[in-house]
């Protein structure tokens with residue numbers, strides 16, 4: 436990772452992005468939704484903190500922006516049974532991409548009709564379960580999967596509601612998008628080669644599959660709307676081609692990927708209402724020219740709902756100055772790391788952080804690191820923090836609500852932290868922290884005979 440100039444930037448002071456709207460600084464330190472950070476940290480650190488109202492407000496903003504279409508909240512970004520239920524209560528649906536996500540949604544009381552099933556490879560069992568639940572939609576990712584689903588649906592005497600995932604050749608991410616004709620990646624069917632069209636035709640002709648729509652997801656953490664408009668336009672062109680053959684596509688889904696603010700360097704995201712207005716007007720124009728109606732529109736935002744609603748609170752364990760070629764960098768070690776936030780290591784993602792306590796000390800260039808045995812175990816690559824930072828200080832990292840807990844691991848046998856939901860001056864566990872019993876209880880007895888420990892563990896829940 437390239438070092439930035441050692442003239443690091445401090446985190447913007449709350450309230451305001453990248454912090455949740457309810458976060459403020461008082462004389463006694465930070466507060467989230469009316470609860471002191473010190474009180475929240477007393478539950479144990481590291482801990483993820485989720486501002487429930489922020490999550491809901493963000494869901495509502497998308498709902499309001501697209502009143503006549505469906506918003507499938509991307510549950511991979513952050514999901515608990517309670518979150519699943521709240522999304523449905525707010526009029527959203529849920530995008531699930533695994534049996535575990537599906538079962539978590541069911542645990543929140545969500546029914547099949549409000550679920551969309553994703554995944555580049557779905558097992559026979561998962562497809563069968565989805566049909567048994569009368570799932571709202573299954574997004575097909577390959578001809579083989581379509582055949583398997585058709586076979587299962589025929590056995591069950593039902594018609595499976597299908598979307599075809601289309602690779603539009605528009606790849607977006609970060610601040611730019613580049614159009615590529617062919618993409619060497621595992622998702623979707625190519626528009627350029629005709630494979631997407633061929634699968635749509637096959638689904639339309641099937642007696643056990645029903646073509647409900649076309650799907651596109653172009654990437655993540657996308658600033659601006661150009662990428663969505665470009666991909667949507669290509670999808671509409673396919674809708675037009677299919678219409679000419681008498682195949683109707685009632686709905687198009689443009690996926691997720693709407694960017695958020697992580698640091699002061701990130702642009703302010705386009706508001707949901709504007710995103711939808713721009714997409715709708717561009718696509719309506721394309722449809723008008725072709726003389727077709729704009730299909731129903733749906734989207735799948737994840738990060739833009741859950742990301743800014745979450746922060747992580749750590750305790751500083753150690754502080755050390757390291758002399759680099761560019762100057763002295765202060766390494767601040769906290770009590771978590773890549774096991775609670777893999778994104779810096781995986782995507783070189785940038786974050787920002789601040790101390791709970793106020794300090795007049797001059798700020799110094801810091802790198803916040805975790806306690807894992809990896810030099811890439813970075814929490815915040817570069818941030819200016821008060822020079823008197825010391826072990827025992829509480830440090831918060833912004834915008835960790837999406838893909839933090841859901842991508843957490845037990846590396847180095849760390850227990851995955853819990854998520855405290857905070858609302859109107861009160862906190863409660865939305866996702867409890869792992870205990871030593873949770874961790875150690877997974878191991879087989881050390882004196883198990885080889886034959887015994889090789890047996891598959893019993894399912895406790897057959898539902």
Ligand code: LLP
Nearest residue numbers: 509652655656691692693735736737738838
């Ligand atoms: N729909 C589909 C089909 C997706 O694959 C994804 C994300 C989403 C919606 C939601 O995207 P969002 O609005 O949250 O950006 N783990 C990575 C990003 C990979 C996400 C994969 N798919 C991260 O931490 O940034």
